[in-house]
Amino acid sequence: MKRDGLNLKYLFATVGLLSFGSQIAFSSSMQKNVRRAIEDDNTIENATGVLDFYAHTNRNKTIRCAAFHIGQNYVATAGHCFLGAMDCNGATVRWSNSSLQAKCVKVVYSNASESFSNGNELSSDLTIFKVDTAPSAKIELAGTSSSATESAVLEAVALPIKIKNGRSGSERTASCRLNVGPTKNIFGQPKAADTATHDCPISENPDGTPLVDARTGHLLAIHQASNQIPVFGEGTTGTESTLKNIQYAKILSHLDMETISRWERTPLTNFRIGGFSTDVFNTGFTEPLALKAVTLPLQDGADTLSFMAHNGLDSTLEVVGADGNRMIFAGPRRAGFEQRFQFKAPVTVIIKSANTGRAPQIWLEDIQAP
Numbered sequence: 001m002k003r004d005g006l007n008l009k010y011l012f013a014t015v016g017l018l019s020f021g022s023q024i025a026f027s028s029s030m031q032k033n034v035r036r037a038i039e040d041d042n043t044i045e046n047a048t049g050v051l052d053f054y055a056h057t058n059r060n061k062t063i064r065c066a067a068f069h070i071g072q073n074y075v076a077t078a079g080h081c082f083l084g085a086m087d088c089n090g091a092t093v094r095w096s097n098s099s100l101q102a103k104c105v106k107v108v109y110s111n112a113s114e115s116f117s118n119g120n121e122l123s124s125d126l127t128i129f130k131v132d133t134a135p136s137a138k139i140e141l142a143g144t145s146s147s148a149t150e151s152a153v154l155e156a157v158a159l160p161i162k163i164k165n166g167r168s169g170s171e172r173t174a175s176c177r178l179n180v181g182p183t184k185n186i187f188g189q190p191k192a193a194d195t196a197t198h199d200c201p202i203s204e205n206p207d208g209t210p211l212v213d214a215r216t217g218h219l220l221a222i223h224q225a226s227n228q229i230p231v232f233g234e235g236t237t238g239t240e241s242t243l244k245n246i247q248y249a250k251i252l253s254h255l256d257m258e259t260i261s262r263w264e265r266t267p268l269t270n271f272r273i274g275g276f277s278t279d280v281f282n283t284g285f286t287e288p289l290a291l292k293a294v295t296l297p298l299q300d301g302a303d304t305l306s307f308m309a310h311n312g313l314d315s316t317l318e319v320v321g322a323d324g325n326r327m328i329f330a331g332p333r334r335a336g337f338e339q340r341f342q343f344k345a346p347v348t349v350i351i352k353s354a355n356t357g358r359a360p361q362i363w364l365e366d367i368q369a370p
Contacts, residue, residue: 044139046170047139049102049161051066055289056287065077066208070128075129078112079110079126082129084127085110088106090104093131100134100135105131106130109263111272112272139210139218142213142220143253152179152181154178155177157214158173158198173200176201178200194251196250197247198221198249220251221249270366272364273351274361294364297345299345303344304342306366308340308366309364317351319341319350320347322344327343
């Protein structure tokens with residue numbers, strides 16, 4: 001009887017463990033289903049994420065911005081978040097309100113140029129890249145550009161992201177105003193026609209945050225930066241000034257994306273990185289930069305490529321040809337110094353800081369097979 005009792009206890013214990021194991025399995029299954037339900041939720045808040053871009057010599061430190069899914073695993077952010085680089089440099093996106101994390105696999109378009117323009121730029125301060133995984137949620141682009149020849153005020157909401165316990169989340173802000181219109185001067189610099197200003201409340205990880213139409217949820221613009229500027233004559237006397245906060249954004253429409261898609265299928269003829277003024281657009285980084293800027297492929301069946309290089313603003317350009325031939329091109333502290341080079345393709349272009357981690361002002365143009 002004692003032996004039978006032990007067997008009985010063993011049986012009950014075994015059944016209990018099996019039941020407990022089933023509860024664990026059920027709980028794990030429920031967690032996966034809940035997580036999957038969140039990731040499959042098509043609300044536009046879930047189309048946003050935290051972008052980490054590894055531009056520094058110390059690979060443990062990142063440039064952190066916001067980014068958002070625009071469909072088919074294409075992601076948009078502000079161009080200066082990639083420093084205008086055409087290479088992923090290990091960039092990742094942690095999608096909001098889910099456990100999804102994506103890796104950048106290809107940069108489609110990238111431009112962080114502000115202080116240099118030849119009049120033919122497609123758009124300023126914009127990066128479009130492709131990732132290996134994305135939520136089903138996406139932010140639709142407007143069919144036409146929101147920029148206008150006459151001033152207009154659009155009702156918008158922002159989708160800022162916040163990080164808590166290592167996970168990112170996003171919620172809509174209250175309605176805010178997006179001011180579009182003719183080209184503006186900001187900080188004494190002329191801005192491109194696709195520039196808008198806004199008063200949307202954005203604080204944490206702001207650059208790259210999407211601003212969407214308050215009614216339709218379609219994208220209106222991408223937040224670029226916030227700055228305070230001195231204003232004279234507003235509630236002051238004499239020569240005294242007050243500080244005024246100004247926030248500006250880059251307008252992006254479906255028409256822009258059509259142009260970018262065509263551009264993606266054609267060989268590079270020009271490439272820019274940085275282009276920020278030290279006084280106005282200084283990133284504030286002090287750590288040295290070291291990032292792969294672009295790999296230039298073969299063109300027209302030729303085995304060499306030639307290009308014109310421009311350099312300046314505390315940066316060094318290193319070019320490595322397919323045969324190992326290496327060149328280091330250190331320009332002056334101002335832009336404008338240029339030289340033509342020819343290398344065995346494919347050609348790898350690397351950007352390094354000459355002094356600090358300020359955004360480098362470097363560009364290649366007239367890239368062609370000799």
